Amino acid sequence: MNHTSLKFTLAPHFRISKLAVKLQILPAGTCLITLRFLMTFLSVFSCRVIQSKNEAFPVGSHVVAYCGWRSHTVCDEKGLIPIIAAWPKDISLSLALGTVGMPGLTAVYGLEEILELKQGETLLVNAAAGAVGSVVGQIAKIKGCKVVGSAGSDAKVAYLKELGFDVAFNYKTVDSLEEALKTASPEGYDCFFENVGGPSSTVALQQMKDFGRIAVCGNISTYNDTAPQTGPYPQMVILMKQLKMEGFMQNRWPHKNEETLKRLMAWVKEGKVKCREHVTKGFENMPAAFMGMLQGENIGKAIIAV
Ligand SMILES: NC(=O)c1ccc[n+]([C@@H]2O[C@H](COP(=O)([O-])OP(=O)(O)OC[C@H]3O[C@@H](n4cnc5c(N)ncnc54)[C@H](OP(=O)(O)O)[C@@H]3O)[C@@H](O)[C@H]2O)c1
Numbered sequence: 001m002n003h004t005s006l007k008f009t010l011a012p013h014f015r016i017s018k019l020a021v022k023l024q025i026l027p028a029g030t031c032l033i034t035l036r037f038l039m040t041f042l043s044v045f046s047c048r049v050i051q052s053k054n055e056a057f058p059v060g061s062h063v064v065a066y067c068g069w070r071s072h073t074v075c076d077e078k079g080l081i082p083i084i085a086a087w088p089k090d091i092s093l094s095l096a097l098g099t100v101g102m103p104g105l106t107a108v109y110g111l112e113e114i115l116e117l118k119q120g121e122t123l124l125v126n127a128a129a130g131a132v133g134s135v136v137g138q139i140a141k142i143k144g145c146k147v148v149g150s151a152g153s154d155a156k157v158a159y160l161k162e163l164g165f166d167v168a169f170n171y172k173t174v175d176s177l178e179e180a181l182k183t184a185s186p187e188g189y190d191c192f193f194e195n196v197g198g199p200s201s202t203v204a205l206q207q208m209k210d211f212g213r214i215a216v217c218g219n220i221s222t223y224n225d226t227a228p229q230t231g232p233y234p235q236m237v238i239l240m241k242q243l244k245m246e247g248f249m250q251n252r253w254p255h256k257n258e259e260t261l262k263r264l265m266a267w268v269k270e271g272k273v274k275c276r277e278h279v280t281k282g283f284e285n286m287p288a289a290f291m292g293m294l295q296g297e298n299i300g301k302a303i304i305a306v
Contacts, residue, residue, distance in 0.1 A: 003032070003034075003050075003072050004072075005070055005071055005072035005073070006070065006071045006072075006283060006284075007068065007069065007070035007071070026051055026052075026053045026074060027053070027074075028053050029053060029054050029076050029077070030053055030054060030074050030075060030076045031049045031051060031052035031053065031054050031057045031059075031074070031075060031080075032049070032050050032051040032052070032072060032073070032074050033045075033047035033048065033049055033050065033063060033065055033072070033073050033074075033075060033080070034047060034048055034050050034071065034072050034306075035047055035070075035071050035072075035283065035306040036048055036062075036093055036094075036305075036306060037093065037094040037096075037097055037303050037304065037305055037306070038069070038097075038283070038286060038303065038304040038306065039097040039098075039102075039301065039302070039303060043066060043067055043068050043069055044064065044065070044066055044097055044101075044102060045064065045065045045066075045067065045097070046062065046063075046064055046083070046093045046094060046096045046097050046101075047062070047063050047064070047065050047073075048060065048061070048062055048063075049061045049062075049063065054076070054077060056077055056082075057077065057080060057082070061082070062082075062083050062087070062093055062096070063080045063081060063082055063083065064080070064081045064082075064083060064096050064097070064101060064102075065079055065080050065081070066079055066081075067079055069286060071283050071306065083096045084100070084258070084261045084262060084265060087265075088265070088269065091265070091268065091269070092277075094277060094279070094301075094303050094305070095268065095275060095277075097301060097303060098131050098275060098277060098300070098301035098303070099131070099135055099264060099268055099273060099275040099301075100261055100264045100265050100268060101261075102250060103131035103132045103135065103301060104135050104260075104261070104264040105250045105253075105257060105260055105261070105264075106132050106217060106250040107132050107133075107135035107136040107139055108135075108139065108260050108263070108264065109248065109250050109252070109253055109256075109260075110132075110136065110193055110215040110217050110248060110250075111123075111136060111139055111140060111143070111193070111215075113248070113252075113253060114213070114215035114246050114248050115191045115193065115213050115215045116213070117140060117143055117145060117190075117191055118143075118145075118190075119143055119144035119145065120144060120145065121145050121146070121190035121191055122145065122146040122147075122148065122185050122187070122188070122189050122190050122191070123136075123137075123140045123145050123146070123147050123148070123189065123190065123191045123192070123193060124148045124149075124150075124181070124184075124185070124189045124191070124192045124193070124204060124207075125137055125140075125147070125148075125149050125150075125192075125193040125195070126149070126150045126151075126171070126193075126194065126195050126196040126200065126204070127150075127151070127195035127196050127218070127220060128149025128150055128151045128156075128160055128165065128168065129149070129151040129152075129156035129157075129159050129160055129299050129300065130195065130298065130300070130301075131300060131301035131302075132195060132217060132218070133149065133151075133193070133195055134159075134160070134163060134275070134276070134300060135264075135273060135275075136193045137149050137160065137163060137164075137165050138163055138164065138267075138272070138273045138274065139267075139273065141163075141164045141165075142267070142272055142273075146166045146185065147164075147165045147166050147167075148165070148166065148167045148168070148181070148184040148185055148189070149165045149167070149168045150168070150169055150170075150171040150177075150180075150200075151168065151169075151170065151171070152170065152171060152172050152296040153170060153172070153296065154170055154173075155299065156168075156170070156299055157169060157170050159276065159299050162274075163274060167184040167185070169184065171200065177200055177203045177204075178203050178206065178207070181203065181204060181207040182207065185207070187209070188207055188208060188209035188212070189204075189207055189208050189209060189212055190208075190209055190212055190213065191212065191213050191214070191215070192204055192205075192208060192212065192213075192214045192215070193215050193217060194214055194215065194216045194217060194218070194219075195217050195218040195220060196218070196219070196220055196221045197216075197218070197219030197220070197221050197222050198219070198221035198222055198229060199221075199229075200221070201234070202232050202234065202237075205234055205237045205238070205241075205243065206237055208237075208241055208243055209241070210241050210242055211241070211242050211243070211244070212241060212243050212244075213243070213244045213245075213246075214243060214244070214245040214246070215246060215248060216245060216246065216247040216248070217247075217248065220294075223294070224294060275300060275301070276299055276300035277300050277301050277302075277303050278293075278297065278298035278299055278300055278301065278302045278303065279303050279304075279305050280292075280302070280303070280304050280305070281304075281305050282304070282305075282306070283304060283306045285304065286304050289302055289304055290302075
């Protein structure tokens with residue numbers, strides 16, 4: 001059977017075009033997947049298999065796929081990850097792109113593998129109402145920590161308080177980020193889960209306790225830069241406070257994914273980790289949703305439902 005696939009391609013300077021592609025007969029070992037949900041940030045999808053010549057991925061099964069921004073894709077198993085076995089019927093498959101997927105794994109690995117967060121410590125997280133940050137803060141609360149989160153709107157701050165953050169503030173409206181961080185935790189921060197980077201990072205590093213640990217997860221404030229940002233440079237504060245700063249990618253611990261996803265699902269089912277999604281309907285609205293995410297419109301994971 002033939003299907004027509006819609007596909008967005010990004011030309012230089014973010015021009016988006018739409019192509020129609022006729023799909024041919026499936027090669028052995030591959031399957032044809034169709035989008036259910038799409039993550040705006042990366043080309044990661046929650047998909048359903050609709051034709052298959054691969055026994056590991058039968059028709060009707062659900063997978064997470066890393067492929068381009070397209071409605072239909074032919075993949076072999078290298079591009080596919082089965083979602084966890086026995087996915088509960090009452091939990092949306094879109095969470096496979098959020099709390100019970102890559103962003104959830106990112107939160108756990110940053111907290112456990114990089115920061116080695118301990119009970120009683122104080123954690124700072126920015127972009128705190130996003131897919132990663134909101135899970136970071138809630139897991140840190142489960143671990144018995146004090147959690148301070150910053151986000152870019154009053155609605156996001158209210159959401160963080162609902163999630164149990166000890167202190168949350170709107171970094172866009174505070175008079176001084178330095179004062180807001182000092183007021184939130186006058187004794188400083190043991191751990192900093194860094195999602196944003198740029199100048200705000202310099203201010204946050206100054207508020208770390210001696211021997212503080214920083215997990216560099218993302219640098220979203222610089223992703224749209226056309227010229228690289230310059231200093232102030234962090235070496236002096238790292239030296240004087242004897243800080244430990246480590247970047248990480250969540251795909252460093254693939255052997256832990258199965259157990260970690262089960263743990264995340266259990267927290268969701270028990271109501272210990274709550275999730276909100278910012279859902280945009282319609283594949284054709286993906287570019288606008290992507291721009292909106294970069295302007296901070298989303299509370300929780302920004303998802304396209306197809
Ligand atoms: N290392 C890894 O393996 C890994 C994996 C996944 C994600 N990440 C990174 O983790 C970070 C968070 O990802 P996510 O999926 O949670 O994002 P998300 O849910 O899509 O949310 C992104 C949020 O970042 C904030 N933001 C956007 N542009 C900004 C800017 N110029 N300055 C400051 N804040 C800005 C906005 O919130 P506000 O309104 O609060 O500003 C926006 O809602 C990103 O940096 C991402 O690249 C890393």
